[in-house]
Amino acid sequence: MGKLKLGIPRALLYYFYYPFWEKLFSELDIELIVSNYTSREQLDKGIKYSISEICVPIKVYIGHVLDLINQGVDYVYIPRIISIKKNIFLCPKFLGLPDMIKNSIPEIENKILTHQITAKDDSLAGFKNYLGMADKLNISKWKLFWALQKANSHWQEHRKTQLQVNIDKKVLTIALIGYVYNIYDRFINMDLLRHLREMGINIVTFEMVDSQIIEQEVKLFPKPMFWEFTNKLLGAGYHFLKSPDIDGIIYVSAFGCGPDSILGSFLEIDANQANKPFMTLRIDEQTGESHLLTRIEAFVDLLKLKKS
Amino acid sequence: MKITFPHMGTTLIFAKLFELFDHEIIMPPRPSKKTIDLGVKHSPEFACFPFKVIMGSYLEAIEAGADTIVTSGGHGPCRAGYYGELHKKILDDFGHQVNFIIFNAPQDNWSKFMENLKKIKAKKSWFNFWRNLKIIYKLAKAIDNVEKIVEQKRAYSPNGEVDLIWKKAKEEFNKINTIDEIEFVETKVKADLDSLSIHLPADKDRIKIGIIGEIYVVMEESINNYIEEKLNSFGVEVERSHYLSDWIDDTFLPFFGESTKIKAKGQQYIKIGIGGHAQESVGRIVDYKDRGFHGVIHLKPFGCLPELVSQSMLDKIAKDLNIPILSISIDEQIAEANILTRVEAFLDMVRQQKSLEERKIKHG
Numbered sequence A: 001m002g003k004l005k006l007g008i009p010r011a012l013l014y015y016f017y018y019p020f021w022e023k024l025f026s027e028l029d030i031e032l033i034v035s036n037y038t039s040r041e042q043l044d045k046g047i048k049y050s051i052s053e054i055c056v057p058i059k060v061y062i063g064h065v066l067d068l069i070n071q072g073v074d075y076v077y078i079p080r081i082i083s084i085k086k087n088i089f090l091c092p093k094f095l096g097l098p099d100m101i102k103n104s105i106p107e108i109e110n111k112i113l114t115h116q117i118t119a120k121d122d123s124l125a126g127f128k129n130y131l132g133m134a135d136k137l138n139i140s141k142w143k144l145f146w147a148l149q150k151a152n153s154h155w156q157e158h159r160k161t162q163l164q165v166n167i168d169k170k171v172l173t174i175a176l177i178g179y180v181y182n183i184y185d186r187f188i189n190m191d192l193l194r195h196l197r198e199m200g201i202n203i204v205t206f207e208m209v210d211s212q213i214i215e216q217e218v219k220l221f222p223k224p225m226f227w228e229f230t231n232k233l234l235g236a237g238y239h240f241l242k243s244p245d246i247d248g249i250i251y252v253s254a255f256g257c258g259p260d261s262i263l264g265s266f267l268e269i270d271a272n273q274a275n276k277p278f279m280t281l282r283i284d285e286q287t288g289e290s291h292l293l294t295r296i297e298a299f300v301d302l303l304k305l306k307k308s
Numbered sequence B: 001m002k003i004t005f006p007h008m009g010t011t012l013i014f015a016k017l018f019e020l021f022d023h024e025i026i027m028p029p030r031p032s033k034k035t036i037d038l039g040v041k042h043s044p045e046f047a048c049f050p051f052k053v054i055m056g057s058y059l060e061a062i063e064a065g066a067d068t069i070v071t072s073g074g075h076g077p078c079r080a081g082y083y084g085e086l087h088k089k090i091l092d093d094f095g096h097q098v099n100f101i102i103f104n105a106p107q108d109n110w111s112k113f114m115e116n117l118k119k120i121k122a123k124k125s126w127f128n129f130w131r132n133l134k135i136i137y138k139l140a141k142a143i144d145n146v147e148k149i150v151e152q153k154r155a156y157s158p159n160g161e162v163d164l165i166w167k168k169a170k171e172e173f174n175k176i177n178t179i180d181e182i183e184f185v186e187t188k189v190k191a192d193l194d195s196l197s198i199h200l201p202a203d204k205d206r207i208k209i210g211i212i213g214e215i216y217v218v219m220e221e222s223i224n225n226y227i228e229e230k231l232n233s234f235g236v237e238v239e240r241s242h243y244l245s246d247w248i249d250d251t252f253l254p255f256f257g258e259s260t261k262i263k264a265k266g267q268q269y270i271k272i273g274i275g276g277h278a279q280e281s282v283g284r285i286v287d288y289k290d291r292g293f294h295g296v297i298h299l300k301p302f303g304c305l306p307e308l309v310s311q312s313m314l315d316k317i318a319k320d321l322n323i324p325i326l327s328i329s330i331d332e333q334i335a336e337a338n339i340l341t342r343v344e345a346f347l348d349m350v351r352q353q354k355s356l357e358e359r360k361i362k363h364g
């Protein structure tokens, strides 16, 4: 029998945890197939299988799942990441992700590989979380244990490299607040990062902020968010608000995102009060590139004016 | 202190609560087109619809003189948990001077919770405090008991007799001050309803519809276009998944209320609690099916996070359980006519499916 082919959708937390999954599954001798980059056709398929008012990132995700089914994988890996911090959860759509996929894409049949993850920190390596899955795949506990260790150290290393940023104070620095799947999916954000870099702008994101700083900021907030990634954005966001090195903030938010509507509103009010330039870019299924560019250019011009 | 609070369902219960503690109350007006417009204008575009409506209610109540808003912070991991904080932030930003008393789960911040309680308790003794809470709880139960009968009988009372009794009942309940009085009113109203010459048809001629979904749009009839009354007027019985007294049970006695049982029924579709009431919604469908209901209507605010997860599996559940389900998204743009046509078409389908099944049973 050949190696098991496991599909990983290039969407949602792929952009945060892929290094971990890559190492984990290669240590387990499983062949990983990552879905193709988001494209128009792929997204359209996702849209077709989704409820129209659901947030764009979920539609994107469904498109990627379909793409993997099409590629003939044995399973699609859809973990249910419940919590990566005590008493704080992920957005309801993550909590119900495997249920939603299972009950809305008939083609998936029994091809979902899922298990629950509850962790006390960002690391997904908690051994107990994987036991059921290991049984299903016939993997020995020892092998699983070591694979998790290796995957974890690999991922921790990767996280450290993300923290090293030097801010060049001579050029403009913009903080991008947004979930990894909105910031790094070049298709849905119309290559925002490249556009900004081409304008010679420094970019910072929440992954570059030390988690202790983030937690401190979260503590200052009247009521921390129930959702962990939103909390990370909150902590980073308020940190950026206060830091003089940051010239402006762009909130990259997805159409239909619930948590964003709360956090975005708080940040916007406080940014205005702190006199920090703030702009919300909303990612939807159709936004034209030119429209986006004009808005970014206008914002950057404003920052330049302010800085000079 | 002039207290106001969100308008959700039978507001007389909240009003009674503050009245028993001798607070001055500014009743939130029943949400109208104007309330909604006001709320929409002062809320973030992508906030939940209930958030916007409540914002409108607050602004109207502030206009009428309210200076203190009492609300709950919610306990499920959903946006409702931030309504209070965000309403406050936005109202502050607009320069409105109002105090917020936001009740979060006591375990989150015990001292804050007590501080809030004391504000409500005001000058009453703790003995009176508990007594009053008990009155409110009984009152909520009694009203819900009566309403459940109303939602059934009204289907067979085209001339409005049931509605008349229901309206009078609310007035009577509004006057109570003791538990005895509650019991008296409840018994009397039930007797009045019994004395109407309404005969429930034979089982095979009854149609029962369950309403599930997000709590605010399910409970607040001015927002869901009085869907229960409408259904009744089409001759069908209704029951909904949220009643105020259940909400109290759920909030304060989470492991004793009915909801644990209901959630278990939906386990095969949504494995864990995901926030809001999604798991209950799905569990309720199974429960309604088990109890012989003929159709389910799912109501949710546009873009509601947890209910979108449940909505995404409705087709499958409808197929699995062989029960028609209609899902309606509610927001400021939804037109009443539109809801009505959809409900009517849905009822046609329900009737068709029902007779189809009966024929199947007859002919083996």
Ligand code: SF4
Pocket (backbone or CB within 6 Å): A055, A056, A057, A058, A091, A092, A093, A094, A179, A254, A256, A257, A258, A259, A260, B305
């Ligand atoms: S956090 Fe927002 S964008 Fe992400 S899944 Fe939830 S609703 Fe969608």
Ligand code: SF4
Pocket (backbone or CB within 6 Å): A258, B048, B049, B050, B078, B079, B080, B081, B214, B275, B276, B277, B301, B303, B304, B305, B306, B307
């Ligand atoms: S359950 Fe729906 S309406 Fe209620 S807070 Fe959550 S998203 Fe908003």
